[in-house]
Amino acid sequence: MSSPTEVARVGTPGPTSLDNGNTSARKRSRRMFHRVMSGLEKPGRIRLLTLTSSAEAPDDFQKSFRKLRMRLLRRRLLVDYIRCPEYTKNGGRHEHILFRGSYLEQAEISRLWAEIHNSPIVDVRQVRKTARAMAHYMASYMAKSPAGRYAYSWGWVWQGFVKSWLFLKRLGYNYGLPFEDVLKKWRICVKLGYRPEIVWAAWSPT
Numbered sequence: 001m002s003s004p005t006e007v008a009r010v011g012t013p014g015p016t017s018l019d020n021g022n023t024s025a026r027k028r029s030r031r032m033f034h035r036v037m038s039g040l041e042k043p044g045r046i047r048l049l050t051l052t053s054s055a056e057a058p059d060d061f062q063k064s065f066r067k068l069r070m071r072l073l074r075r076r077l078l079v080d081y082i083r084c085p086e087y088t089k090n091g092g093r094h095e096h097i098l099f100r101g102s103y104l105e106q107a108e109i110s111r112l113w114a115e116i117h118n119s120p121i122v123d124v125r126q127v128r129k130t131a132r133a134m135a136h137y138m139a140s141y142m143a144k145s146p147a148g149r150y151a152y153s154w155g156w157v158w159q160g161f162v163k164s165w166l167f168l169k170r171l172g173y174n175y176g177l178p179f180e181d182v183l184k185k186w187r188i189c190v191k192l193g194y195r196p197e198i199v200w201a202a203w204s205p206t
Contacts, residue, residue, distance in 0.1 A: 029143040032084060032150055036098065036135040038165070039082055039156040041190040044100035046127040046134070049078075049109070051095040054119040061085075061093050064117040071112060077102055080155035084141045096141060098127070098134065100156075157190060164189070168196040 040046065051065070058064060065083075072078040081099035088094065106124045114120035127134055142150060158164075165186060172182035189196050 025143040029139040032142040033135045033139040034165070035150070035152060035156075035162070036082055036138045037131060038161060038186070038190055039080070039098070039100070039152070040131040040134065041187050042080075042100065042157065042193075043191075044080070046098060046100055047103065048123075048125055048127050048134075049097040049099060049104060050123040051097070051113055051117070052119050052121045053092045053094065053117065054121070055092075056118045057092075058117065061095070061117070064113075065095065067116045068109075068112055072104070077104060080153055082138070082150065082152035082156050084138055084150040086141045086144070096138060098138060158193070158195070161190075164195050164197060168200070171196075171200060 051068075053061060069078055078097075078099055079101055081097050083095055083097040086094040086096060103126075104124050106122060109122045109124060110120045113122050129137070168186055168189070169182055172179070172185075185196065188194075189199065
């Protein structure tokens with residue numbers, strides 16, 4: 001299960017799935033692109049953490065990640081993030097995690113991940129790419145993972161932000177607004193922390 005402050009999305013049918021068995025790689029990629037871009041609208045320094053799995057790693061990656069995050073949360077680290085998997089040819093799992101906030105010392109993460117997941121190889125770096133380039137980077141892994149699972153913390157945007165986006169998109173369609181205008185309003189909402197369900201009345205055409 002996901003942690004209480006994390007929402008998971010998977011590429012196969014499930015109670016929390018946005019996808020289904022027929023969802024195309026393009027749709028998975030586009031959804032991931034939007035989720036990443038939404039979080040990148042919020043202020044804060046963005047970094048990329050990559051976790052790997054060695055041949056000796058336990059099978060339950062999710063359990064290992066939860067343990068790592070709980071330890072980091074005690075230090076108020078790795079609070080706001082979005083993550084997606086990468087599967088190697090031999091079935092090993094890596095995880096790419098975009099997070100907003102304080103620097104994580106690579107040597108310390110390596111020590112913790114080796115202790116928890118028996119996999120000392122990690123990478124931590126500041127993101128210097130544009131937001132669109134970083135979103136494309138993350139989305140490319142969803143396109144390659146038919147059963148891939150992506151997840152984000154509530155703080156990446158806000159709890160229930162996907163429903164907020166669908167609400168705004170649906171109303172934009174009903175009012176005949178160009179998609180570019182809907183997207184512009186969404187970006188404003190995210191930057192200011194306003195839910196479109198609340199501010200729509202001020203924006204709706206007369």
